[in-house]
Amino acid sequence: MVDKQPNLVSGLQLWQWRNAAIKAAIATDVSSSEVDWLLQEVAGLDRLALRLESFKDSYAIALKLPLEDLEHLWQRRLNDRLPVQYIAGVTPWRQFQIAVSNAVLIPRPETEYLIDLAVAASLANPLLQQGHWADLGTGSGAIALGLADVFRTATIHAVDCSSDALAIARANALNSGLADRIRFYQGSWWEPLELLKGQFSGMVSNPPYIPTSTVSTLQPEVVDHEPHLALDGGADGLDCIRHLIDISPAYLRPGGVWLIEMMAGQADAVREMLLNQGSYCNEVEIHADLAGIERFAVARVLLNRYK
Numbered sequence: 001m002v003d004k005q006p007n008l009v010s011g012l013q014l015w016q017w018r019n020a021a022i023k024a025a026i027a028t029d030v031s032s033s034e035v036d037w038l039l040q041e042v043a044g045l046d047r048l049a050l051r052l053e054s055f056k057d058s059y060a061i062a063l064k065l066p067l068e069d070l071e072h073l074w075q076r077r078l079n080d081r082l083p084v085q086y087i088a089g090v091t092p093w094r095q096f097q098i099a100v101s102n103a104v105l106i107p108r109p110e111t112e113y114l115i116d117l118a119v120a121a122s123l124a125n126p127l128l129q130q131g132h133w134a135d136l137g138t139g140s141g142a143i144a145l146g147l148a149d150v151f152r153t154a155t156i157h158a159v160d161c162s163s164d165a166l167a168i169a170r171a172n173a174l175n176s177g178l179a180d181r182i183r184f185y186q187g188s189w190w191e192p193l194e195l196l197k198g199q200f201s202g203m204v205s206n207p208p209y210i211p212t213s214t215v216s217t218l219q220p221e222v223v224d225h226e227p228h229l230a231l232d233g234g235a236d237g238l239d240c241i242r243h244l245i246d247i248s249p250a251y252l253r254p255g256g257v258w259l260i261e262m263m264a265g266q267a268d269a270v271r272e273m274l275l276n277q278g279s280y281c282n283e284v285e286i287h288a289d290l291a292g293i294e295r296f297a298v299a300r301v302l303l304n305r306y307k
């Protein structure tokens with residue numbers, strides 16, 4: 001989407017476009033702050049320049065795409081409910097600027113917390129901060145980048161079944177300067193990591209967890225534009241989580257960390273499945289997001305059940 005040629009517009013032209021875009025956003029129930037976020041991304045304007053409208057006096061502003069294309073995409077935002085992150089081709093996540101396209105789920109702010117939970121879970125045993133970590137269902141690669149950043153001596157193994165998603169994830173690793181510590185694999189969950197069975201310090205996953213019948217009821221920004229492969233977790237939403245609970249003990253070392261994001265309302269079922277599986281310690285941790293909703297589960301593989 002991003003054109004490398006400079007697309008010059010005058011500050012006045014852009015100011016007029018912004019005013020019209022904000023008016024249209026308000027009329028169609030889209031947050032008007034998205035207009036300024038988009039202008040920061042595609043026009044390189046900063047928040048102060050937008051707030052003071054000082055850019056209006058600029059002789060020429062270089063856009064990443066022609067103004068007509070921006071207008072066309074903005075109309076798609078309003079009419080087709082295309083997420084603004086897909087228009088900009090990028091979204092902030094932790095300290096990273098993550099490239100996104102409709103081949104990948106837009107990484108959500110709440111998912112950032114998985115990285116802090118991985119660090120917290122590894123504090124009890126510093127050895128867990130080294131060795132191999134897996135990001136299963138990597139999508140844009142956001143979690144893999146986060147893990148590579150906090151576990152500086154670990155190797156991160158990022159898996160996805162979508163080759164289009166992996167292309168984006170690889171680009172994000174290169175852009176973030178972390179590509180030398182992240183390996184990418186196409187395949188299903190642990191399958192490509194067979195050779196490292198029993199050696200992983202931890203695994204992190206934000207798997208698809210929406211019940212199939214609920215997917216069509218999600219807001220149009222999600223159901224019409226984000227990949228259903230990233231959303232649909234089967235009849236009860238727990239198909240992927242169930243699989244990850246069953247198979248992960250064979251890949252994690254004794255005491256290895258099992259950490260996932262889940263949907264509101266799934267915590268009790270996930271805790272029960274972990275306890276019944278027989279390969280995890282009894283202290284399953286459930287953590288809430290900033291809204292107080294239980295969204296994350298942490299478990300550890302039993303020391304005496306090493307396969």
Ligand SMILES: C[S@@+](CC[C@H](N)C(=O)[O-])C[C@H]1O[C@@H](n2cnc3c(N)ncnc32)[C@H](O)[C@@H]1O
Pocket residue numbers: 104105106107108111136137138139140141142143159160161162165187188189206207208209229230231
């Ligand atoms: C909810 S998205 C999470 C993406 C990213 N990790 C994030 O947190 O933003 C789930 C990801 O799992 C991938 N996926 C779905 N089924 C899979 C499977 N069987 N094996 C590996 N990845 C799978 C999807 O392609 C998608 O990228």
